[in-house]
Amino acid sequence: MFSRYLNKLRAMQARQTYFLPGILLLAVLLLLYLYGSWETNRQRTLSQLESLATVAQSNTRLLQQQLNSQLVSLQQNLPAQNPQNWSLWVRQQHKPHPLFSHIALYTADGQLLASSFDSAAPQQAPPALTRDGLDFMQQNPRFLRTLPVNKGYYLPYCLRTSHPSELVICLFTSTSHHYLQWQAVDSLEHSAQRLISSDGIILLASPLPVSRQQIIGTRISERQQQYLHLNSAEHTEKHFLYFSNQTEFDGAKRLGVVSFDPQSQLLQIISLPMASVLTLWLEDIVWPLLLFTLLLIVYWYSYRQSQKNVQQNEHRYSEESRALSEKEKIIDMLMSNIPGSIYQISLPEHLLDFISAGDLQIFSENDNNSVRHSLLALIHPDDQEKYLQEIDSHCTSGTPYKIIYRIQTLQHEVKWIMDRGQVVFNKQNPCRIEGLLIDITDHTLSKQHVEYLATRDPLTELFNRYYFNDELMNSIEELTPGSGKIALLFIDLDRFKTVNDSLGHQVGDRLLKLVADRLRHLVAPQHMVARLGGDEFIVMMNKPESSQEIEHLAERIISAVSQTYQLDYYKLSTSCSIGISVCPDDSNESYILLRNADTAMYQAKSRGGNCYQFYTEEMNQKVNSRLTLENELRRAVKNQEFELYYQPQVSTFDNRLLGAEALIRWIHPSAGIVSPADFIPIAEETGLIREIGDWALLEACKKFSEWNNTFALDMTISVNVSVRQLDDAFVLRTQEILNISQLDAKYLELEITESLLLDNVQENLRILDNINKLGVRFAMDDFGTGYSSLSYLKQFPISKLKIDRAFINEINNDPEDEAIVRAIIALAKTLRLELVAEGVENHQQLALLQALACDSYQGYYFSKPVPADVFRQRYLEQKPPLQKSLQQQ
Numbered sequence: 078m079f080s081r082y083l084n085k086l087r088a089m090q091a092r093q094t095y096f097l098p099g100i101l102l103l104a105v106l107l108l109l110y111l112y113g114s115w116e117t118n119r120q121r122t123l124s125q126l127e128s129l130a131t132v133a134q135s136n137t138r139l140l141q142q143q144l145n146s147q148l149v150s151l152q153q154n155l156p157a158q159n160p161q162n163w164s165l166w167v168r169q170q171h172k173p174h175p176l177f178s179h180i181a182l183y184t185a186d187g188q189l190l191a192s193s194f195d196s197a198a199p200q201q202a203p204p205a206l207t208r209d210g211l212d213f214m215q216q217n218p219r220f221l222r223t224l225p226v227n228k229g230y231y232l233p234y235c236l237r238t239s240h241p242s243e244l245v246i247c248l249f250t251s252t253s254h255h256y257l258q259w260q261a262v263d264s265l266e267h268s269a270q271r272l273i274s275s276d277g278i279i280l281l282a283s284p285l286p287v288s289r290q291q292i293i294g295t296r297i298s299e300r301q302q303q304y305l306h307l308n309s310a311e312h313t314e315k316h317f318l319y320f321s322n323q324t325e326f327d328g329a330k331r332l333g334v335v336s337f338d339p340q341s342q343l344l345q346i347i348s349l350p351m352a353s354v355l356t357l358w359l360e361d362i363v364w365p366l367l368l369f370t371l372l373l374i375v376y377w378y379s380y381r382q383s384q385k386n387v388q389q390n391e392h393r394y395s396e397e398s399r400a401l402s403e404k405e406k407i408i409d410m411l412m413s414n415i416p417g418s419i420y421q422i423s424l425p426e427h428l429l430d431f432i433s434a435g436d437l438q439i440f441s442e443n444d445n446n447s448v449r450h451s452l453l454a455l456i457h458p459d460d461q462e463k464y465l466q467e468i469d470s471h472c473t474s475g476t477p478y479k480i481i482y483r484i485q486t487l488q489h490e491v492k493w494i495m496d497r498g499q500v501v502f503n504k505q506n507p508c509r510i511e512g513l514l515i516d517i518t519d520h521t522l523s524k525q526h527v528e529y530l531a532t533r534d535p536l537t538e539l540f541n542r543y544y545f546n547d548e549l550m551n552s553i554e555e556l557t558p559g560s561g562k563i564a565l566l567f568i569d570l571d572r573f574k575t576v577n578d579s580l581g582h583q584v585g586d587r588l589l590k591l592v593a594d595r596l597r598h599l600v601a602p603q604h605m606v607a608r609l610g611g612d613e614f615i616v617m618m619n620k621p622e623s624s625q626e627i628e629h630l631a632e633r634i635i636s637a638v639s640q641t642y643q644l645d646y647y648k649l650s651t652s653c654s655i656g657i658s659v660c661p662d663d664s665n666e667s668y669i670l671l672r673n674a675d676t677a678m679y680q681a682k683s684r685g686g687n688c689y690q691f692y693t694e695e696m697n698q699k700v701n702s703r704l705t706l707e708n709e710l711r712r713a714v715k716n717q718e719f720e721l722y723y724q725p726q727v728s729t730f731d732n733r734l735l736g737a738e739a740l741i742r743w744i745h746p747s748a749g750i751v752s753p754a755d756f757i758p759i760a761e762e763t764g765l766i767r768e769i770g771d772w773a774l775l776e777a778c779k780k781f782s783e784w785n786n787t788f789a790l791d792m793t794i795s796v797n798v799s800v801r802q803l804d805d806a807f808v809l810r811t812q813e814i815l816n817i818s819q820l821d822a823k824y825l826e827l828e829i830t831e832s833l834l835l836d837n838v839q840e841n842l843r844i845l846d847n848i849n850k851l852g853v854r855f856a857m858d859d860f861g862t863g864y865s866s867l868s869y870l871k872q873f874p875i876s877k878l879k880i881d882r883a884f885i886n887e888i889n890n891d892p893e894d895e896a897i898v899r900a901i902i903a904l905a906k907t908l909r910l911e912l913v914a915e916g917v918e919n920h921q922q923l924a925l926l927q928a929l930a931c932d933s934y935q936g937y938y939f940s941k942p943v944p945a946d947v948f949r950q951r952y953l954e955q956k957p958p959l960q961k962s963l964q965q966q
């Protein structure tokens with residue numbers, strides 16, 4: 078659209094530039110035409126004047142001839158002797174004649190003798206002849222100076238006669254005689270005739286205005302005489318042309334023809350006023366002039382129209398230009414905001430014809446834009462082949478394409494580019510590419526970073542579990558029969574939890590990083606090491622040569638991990654347990670391989686750790702039975718398959734019932750009673766312990782509330798609490814249970830295992846304190862088997878120690894056990910803690926405990942754990958005798 082206006086405007090402007098030269102040309106042509114027509118008209122007028130002059134000359138000659146014959150006749154009639162009265166003779170001779178009106182007779186010196194004019198009135202007689210004419214005349218008749226007579230002018234034609242008196246006879250023709258009065262011919266109106274004697278006297282001027290009559294008979298100016306060559310010897314019969322400067326006669330500018338008649342010695346001038354010449358010329362040119370004017374008007378009109386159109390188009394052009402520049406600004410702005418650069422490339426050279434600035438700074442402002450860069454040269458060498466292959470394929474298909482490659486900018490920056498373009502064809506030949514380059518560097522780098530994060534463990538920067546799983550599955554898929562094996566080495570740090578809990582997570586994290594570094598350096602590049610989480614690592618060995626190679630790596634890992642670690646303020650030692658599974662020997666499924674390696678690792682742990690263990694099928698069976706148990710336990714929770722047994726706690730000295738420990742039993746529908754030793758660990762691992770523990774606590778509290786009330790007792794109930802149950806919710810739950818059961822908090826004692834309590838000291842301490850604030854007391858179970866830290870003992874709100882069965886069992890035979898029990902009793906006394914000895918099975922044990930002043934005991938010696946109704950019936954309804962013996966059992 079815009080270019081159409083522009084082309085139109087240029088064409089119009091071009092046409093306009095021809096207008097002035099056109100006008101000039103027309104003017105020149107007009108001038109040439111005018112000049113030509115003027116010249117033609119002038120020549121024609123002159124030629125007509127020439128013709129008229131010729132006619133006038135012959136008329137004059139004719140007049141002369143006739144006058145000559147009259148003069149000759151008068152001369153012949155002259156009397157030989159001078160008469161008395163010449164006037165009479167003149168009257169006699171004077172006869173009417175068409176060519177002259179009067180006769181006069183002069184003396185040789187020009188004095189008038191007589192005339193046919195009225196002599197009575199002197200002013201009506203011709204004046205004397207001047208000498209100039211007479212001297213010149215000789216014997217030949219000729220016209221003399223025109224004379225004024227009686228208010229008129231007469232042209233005398235005179236003959237110096239051969240009379241002895243040298244008389245001169247003159248015939249007078251009035252200048253107003255019709256013969257002399259110039260008759261303008263039709264073809265040349267307003268022409269005038271002048272007769273001038275050879276000595277420059279104006280003889281006749283016809284027509285002549287009255288005001289100019291006095292010039293008749295006068296001599297023309299010297300300048301005119303020279304002009305007419307009157308004084309030269311060139312008087313031949315030729316023509317002279319007058320132009321507009323001839324104003325001698327009537328003051329009007331004239332164009333005329335001068336002919337000199339040597340015979341009559343007269344100059345005959347035929348002229349036309351310039352005004353008439355001009356009129357004739359104008360008549361000639363009027364139509365062409367009108368035509369030209371019309372042409373000019375049309376030309377001018379079309380010029381004006383064209384000018385108007387030019388102005389209109391200029392206006393439109395400027396409007397369009399403005400709109401275009403606005404659009405350009407918008408497009409520039411849009412282009413600069415486009416997340417990329419629009420480009421055009423010529424094929425096959427791959428030279429950039431155009432590339433918008435956009436936000437893709439491939440070229441700096443200093444780059445010479447006139448230099449056409451090759452996009453191909455900018456593409457990273459590693460990506461060029463891929464780029465060319467793509468372009469080639471799209472040169473055939475012509476479909477839009479999307480290629481991602483790197484470019485090196487002229488500032489040596491590497492950018493990731495998404496190139497979305499299309500090949501453009503010219504007559505089915507690929508000629509160029511048009512497209513959009515989008516800078517996806519940030520996106521690609523962040524994607525790479527995300528991919529890195531997605532595949533890496535943030536702490537150790539080893540591969541993470543997800544990436545490892547993918548790689549394991551891929552490796553298994555690629556494995557073909559006979560092509561080799563894959564070995565998984567499942568690594569778990571021994572007692573890492575203790576490090577974490579005792580030295581804090583920061584130290585634990587640093588230890589994990591150091592372990593990861595050692596693994597990274599140990600494992601060859603064709604293998605892979607990853608962190609599964611926590612203190613679990615895994616190594617995937619790709620196609621190990623033999624089981625020896627696997628063992629060798631496992632040994633090296635164990636050795637490396639067990640080397641001392643130097644942390645800022647700590648020197649730490651740890652070890653690891655490794656479980657090994659092999660594909661395809663142990664499984665072709667990645668998750669089974671992992672599970673098997675895990676199982677084997679647990680086996681290694683159960684062997685004391687710091688060793689490796691290959692997976693065996695038996696391990697799996699064990700795991701399977703455990704899984705079965707887990708499922709059944711879930712069902713048991715759902716179906717309330719539990720029952721509480723109660724084992725009495727009695728005074729060492731008099732068997733007085735002090736309280737009881739609630740011990741859970743699982744009444745399995747088919748297997749019968751299942752020991753808590755078998756299912757509590759699974760309940761703890763699966764989290765089912767919360768539900769089970771809550772149930773046991775509620776049940777025990779309800780039972781003892783009931784029994785204390787019913788039998789007006791002061792009995793304490795001890796309930797085992799797993800450390801997995803300890804959280805803020807448990808505090809609330811305990812309060813709630815006390816409320817529900819209406820048991821006084823002072824009768825509730827919660828048993829906590831020492832070793833487990835120390836796993837998360839601060840948190841556990843806070844929770845125990847909160848429970849203790851309810852009035853609930855705590856007993857430390859299995860005391861002596863764990864760390865037996867005195868500082869913790871002081872910190873925790875413990876009111877009772879339960880001496881572990883392991884020390885009581887051989888107390889009578891093993892002095893060390895006795896010494897330990899003795900120490901525990903002393904400690905409890907010092908700290909003012911109650912004491913219960915567990916697992917008292919015989920009298921000797923009881924006796925020794927009595928000797929050691931242990932307050933109370935619990936054990937088969939007095940009673941095994943019994944169901945509630947048995948407990949009620951046996952120990953509440955029937956009071957047991959003091960110092961009950963073994964026989965009662």
Ligand SMILES: Nc1nc2c(ncn2[C@@H]2O[C@H](COP(=O)(O)O[C@H]3[C@@H](O)[C@H](n4cnc5c(=O)[nH]c(N)nc54)O[C@@H]3COP(=O)(O)O)[C@@H](O)[C@H]2O)c(=O)[nH]1
Binds near residue numbers: 773796859918938
């Ligand atoms: N978290 C919970 N743990 C519980 C609960 N109920 C029991 N348990 C724990 O299970 C473990 C095994 O308990 P159990 O099979 O009931 O064994 C207890 C006694 O029967 C046994 N005992 C008592 N006297 C003797 C004895 O003279 N000889 C002998 N061989 N065994 C005896 O000791 C177990 C009581 O131990 P403790 O709790 O440490 O006092 C056991 O660890 C229970 O704690 C529960 O509800 N929640």
